[in-house]
Amino acid sequence: MKLYDVHNEYQGHLDKAELTSTPLELAERWIADAAKDKNNNFEEANKMVLATVDPNGQPFQRVVLLKEISNDGLIFFTNYHSRKGQHIANNNQVSLLFYWSIHARQIHFTGKATLLTNKENEAYFHxxxxxxxxxxxxxxxxxxxxxxxxxxxxxxxxxxxxxxxxxIPKEWGGYNVAYESVEFWQGSSHRLHDRFIYLKEGNTWKITRLAP
Ligand SMILES: Cc1cc2nc3c(=O)[nH]c(=O)nc-3n(C[C@H](O)[C@H](O)[C@H](O)COP(=O)(O)O)c2cc1C
Structure with a gap:
């Protein structure tokens, strides 16, 4: 199968004036936008691709469901003995990626995953x-x-x-990914997309526009 002729024109814009001081506010807005669309809902909006690396540096990705997002991080639940769990135990640097085709938007988070407490896990499990x-x-x-x-x-x-x-099985529970960088990508016309990256600097965020 060759797909060279498949082209898609995007129409969106992300102007500097729309940027919020924290990435959380903009991410929440985009998640809510994805959930609001008439063909969509929160069950569609909260899917994200989690990337981990194995001890040889081989990356692996899979979809997990976002359960909570806050200034502290992004929370998802899984099995701590799974492949991803083993990767995180060895190297807790992960990335999370959302993509919503409906709005031609992507958000990419990088950060460190830590285990939730037994109490938090138990409350969600039940x-x-x-x-x-x-x-x-x-x-x-x-x-x-x-x-x-x-x-x-x-x-x-x-x-x-x-x-x-x-x-609750002892190996089942959640992770919080405390993010250190958050990149927003908005598909725009003629391949001149808008990209902004937020980098954590102490208690504030430095925002930089990136070439698409
Ligand atoms: C839409 C969708 C949602 C999923 N949600 C989760 C989830 O929240 N937690 C989870 O552990 N696996 C979830 N999975 C399954 C994972 O993608 C993956 O197959 C599983 O976690 C095992 O991954 P691993 O072997 O790399 O650890 C989901 C898969 C899909 C397609």
Whole structure:
């Protein structure tokens, strides 16, 4: 398949005057914009690609769901024994990328991931639907399994053992990614896109326009 002839014209603009003093305010605005579109909602708006590196420097990426964003960081939940969990235990520098085709917008965060507390993990785990709790407890994420039936049997066994609420698996929980750089990319006409990077300098953010 060759895709050389596929071209897309973008129409957006990000003017300097629209920039907020912290990247949080602009990121929240863009997430809300993505969620507001009539073909979209927060379930679509909160998908982000998490990049980690293995001990050989090989990058890996996968989609995870943003659960909270604040001045302190971005929070997502996963399995600490998963491939990503093993990478982060070895090197907690990660990047997170949002892309919303509807507005031709991308936001790229870099920062350091740290574990949430047991209390935070437990509170979120038990706020999830029973089926999600079962699935999280049954799945040794990223590890090989013989076939799907193994997973289904595990779920059935857990249902019998815990008919109301599943105890949180010790390896399940969240990370907070405290960001140090945040880059906003807005697709614009004739490939003259707008890019601004926020770099943390103490308690303030330095903003620089980058060539597209
Ligand atoms: C739309 C979507 C949302 C996802 N959300 C999560 C999530 O919030 N947490 C998670 O651990 N995996 C999530 N996944 C699965 C991951 O992309 C990935 O397959 C899994 O975490 C294992 O990654 P790893 O083996 O690199 O650790 C999601 C996948 C998709 C496509």
């Amino acid at each position: 706020s999830r639907p029973y089926e999600s709790q079962l699935a999280a407890a049954a799945s040794h994420q990223s590890h090989p399994i013989e076939n799907k039936q193994v997973l289904l049997d595990k779920v059935e066994a857990l249902k019998e053992q815990f008919p109301d609420q599943v105890p």
